[in-house]
Amino acid sequence: MPRRIVDAHQHLWDPARNRLSWLRSVPPLDRRFGLDDYARATAGAGIVASVYLETDVDEPEMLAEARHALALAEAPENRIAGVVAAGRPEFDGFGAWLEQIAHHPMLKGLRRVLHTQPDGLGETPRFAQNVRALAAFGLSFDVCVRADQLPTALYLARECPDVTLVLDHCGNPRVRERELDPWRGRMRELSRHPNVVCKISGIVVNADREHWSAADLRPYVEHCIECFGWDRVLFGSDWPVCTLAAPLTRWLAALAEIVGGESEDRIDRLFFANAARIYRLAV
Numbered sequence: 001m002p003r004r005i006v007d008a009h010q011h012l013w014d015p016a017r018n019r020l021s022w023l024r025s026v027p028p029l030d031r032r033f034g035l036d037d038y039a040r041a042t043a044g045a046g047i048v049a050s051v052y053l054e055t056d057v058d059e060p061e062m063l064a065e066a067r068h069a070l071a072l073a074e075a076p077e078n079r080i081a082g083v084v085a086a087g088r089p090e091f092d093g094f095g096a097w098l099e100q101i102a103h104h105p106m107l108k109g110l111r112r113v114l115h116t117q118p119d120g121l122g123e124t125p126r127f128a129q130n131v132r133a134l135a136a137f138g139l140s141f142d143v144c145v146r147a148d149q150l151p152t153a154l155y156l157a158r159e160c161p162d163v164t165l166v167l168d169h170c171g172n173p174r175v176r177e178r179e180l181d182p183w184r185g186r187m188r189e190l191s192r193h194p195n196v197v198c199k200i201s202g203i204v205v206n207a208d209r210e211h212w213s214a215a216d217l218r219p220y221v222e223h224c225i226e227c228f229g230w231d232r233v234l235f236g237s238d239w240p241v242c243t244l245a246a247p248l249t250r251w252l253a254a255l256a257e258i259v260g261g262e263s264e265d266r267i268d269r270l271f272f273a274n275a276a277r278i279y280r281l282a283v
Contacts (some may be wrong), residue, residue, distance in 0.1 A: 001045075001046060001252075001253070001256050002046060002256060002267050002268065002270075002271035002272065003046065003264075003268070004046060004048050004268070004271070004272045005045065005046050005047045005048060005235065005252075005271045005272055006047070006048065006049045006050065006051070006081065006234075006235070006271070006272050006275035006276055006281065006283060007042070007047050007049070007050040007051065007235070007236060007237045007239070008050075008051045008199060008201070008234045008235060008236040008275040008278075008279065009051060009053050009168065009199055009201040009202070009236025009237060009238050010038060010050045010051065010052065010053065010236070010237055010238075010239045011033065011052070011053055011055045011238075011239065011240060011241065012033055012034055012035060012038065012052065012055070012069075012072075013032070013033055013055045013057075014032040014033075014034065015030065015031070015032065016032065017064075017068070018055075018057045018058075018061040018064060018065050018068075019057060019058040019060075019061050020055060020056065020057050020058065020061075021058055022056055022116070026244070028243070028244060029240060029241065029243075029244070033239075033240045035072070035078055037240070038050075038239065038240075041239055041240070041243075041247065041248045041249070042237075042239075042248060042249075044249075045248070045249055045252055047079075048079065048272075048283060049079050049080070049081040049281060049283045050079060050080055050081065051080070051081060051082045051083070051084060051108065051236070051275065051279055051281070052069045052072065052073065052080050052082070052083045052084065053084045053111060053142065053236075054066070054069075054084060054085050054086035054110075054111050055086075056086065056113045056116075057086065059088070062085070062086040062087070062088075063097070063100060063101070065085070065086065066083070066085035066086065066101050066107075067101070069083045069085065070083050070085075070101065070104050070106050070107060073106035074106060080106075081106075081276075081279070081281040081282065081283050082106055082107075082108035082109075082279045082280070082281050083104075083106050083107050083108060084108060084109040084110060084111050084140075084142050084279075085101060085107060085109075085110055085111070086110070086111060086112070086113075087110035087111070087112055087130075088112060089110075089112055089122075089126070089127045089128075089130035089131050090112075090121060090122075090124065090126060090127050090130075091130075092126070094130040094133070095130065095133060098110070098133065098134075098137070102137040102139065103137075107139065108139065108140060108279045108280060108281070109134070109139045109140035109141060109142055109164075109166065109279065110134060110139060110140075110141055110142070111141065111142035111143075111144060111168075112141075112144075113144045114143070114144055114145045114149060114152060115144055115145050115146045115149065115172060119148075119149060119152075120152070121152075122143075122145075122152040122155065122156060123151070123152050123155045123156075127156075128155070128156060128159035128160055131156060131159075131160045131163055132159070132160045132162065132163060134163050135160075135162040135163050138280070139163075140163065140164040140165070140166055140278065140279065141156070141160070141163055141164070141165055141166070142165075142166045142168055142199075143156060143165050143166065143167050143168060144168040144169070145167075145168075145171065145172065146172050147171055147172050147173050147174055147179075147183045147186075150171050150183070150186040150187070150190065151186070153165065153167055153171070153190055153196070154186070154189060154190055154193075157190060157193035157195060157196050158193070160195070161193070161195050162195070163195060164195055164196075164197065164278060165193075165195055165196045165197070166197055166198075166199055166234075166278065167190065167196060167197065167198045167199060168199050168201060168202065168236075169199065169201050169202030169203055169206075169238065170187075170198060170199070170200060170201070170202070170203050170220055170221070170224050171183060171186070171187055171190070171198075172202070172203075172206060173203065173206060173220045174206060175203055175206040175207040175208075175212075175216060175217065175220060176206060176207050176208045178216075180219065180220075180223075184223055187223060187224065187227050188227050190227075191227035191228045191232075196228075196232070197228065197232040197233065197234065197274070197278055198224045198227070198228045198232060198233050198234075199233075199234055199235075199236045200221055200224060200225075200233055200234065200235050200236070200255065200270065201235065201236030201237065201238045202236070202238035202241065202242065203217055203220055203221075204217070204242050204245040204246050204251045204254070205238070205241060205242060205244050205245045207245060209244055209245040212245060212246075213254070214254040214255075214257045214258055217254060217255070217258065218258050221255065221258050221259070222258070225259075225270075230266045230269050230270065231269060231274060232274070233269075233270055233274060234270065234274040234275040234278060235252075235255065235270055235271045235275070236275075237251065237252065
């Protein structure tokens with residue numbers, strides 16, 4: 001197992017605090033997942049810090065969620081080294097909204113969940129212009145798309161060259177169906193853009209959730225590393241979403257098995273150093 005880990009993609013939520021309408025369609029996740037739950041889920045795993053990723057709360061709740069997460073990150077004992085907040089780059093008022101949180105030192109980036117949205121939402125001049133505005137604040141942008149929406153990631157990579165784009169969940173390949181193409185070619189094309197990095201996260205839920213193994217994940221993980229190299233990949237648990245398929249520690253062990261033959265330096269980059277650099281974390 002890696003000797004030190006930054007979990008670059010974890011969530012916390014409480015339906016009693018913020019409205020998350022999407023949880024109604026996923027009953028196993030429709031409850032509170034707090035810092036105490038995360039501590040139990042990661043006990044003994046070697047995780048020294050994490051990055052809080054926005055949870056796709058209902059739109060009126062976005063600012064409240066961001067402020068709550070930033071407050072959590074201010075407390076060192078919570079070991080939240082950074083926050084990626086929600087945003088809506090498709091709106092004209094994005095800049096004014098961003099100004100409300102952009103200067104907080106624990107804010108590291110923004111994300112707009114696109115995999116649940118109509119195709120093409122992120123492929124407009126306004127969307128790209130607003131994402132480009134993140135560069136002035138030194139913020140990154142997490143791109144969360146389905147495999148068939150990877151052209152959106154390619155559009156943003158071309159249009160926003162000065163912004164670090166963090167592709168979530170390996171671009172969400174269809175692991176259960178063992179589908180490699182056209183995902184494989186699109187990932188290779190995306191990796192040619194130096195402003196894009198790939199988060200090795202979340203793919204266990206795309207596998208056969210009842211009967212998956214490290215061997216099922218291996219071709220997808222290895223292709224991402226082959227394309228992006230060891231300096232542009234970073235681990236994220238996607239807890240608690242990953243629990244739909246496995247406990248966090250089982251997913252972590254599977255990834256450690258896949259890269260187990262690599263050098264200690266490469267493993268440290270994947271699990272720790274790249275996340276610290278890409279998200280500019282004080283760890």
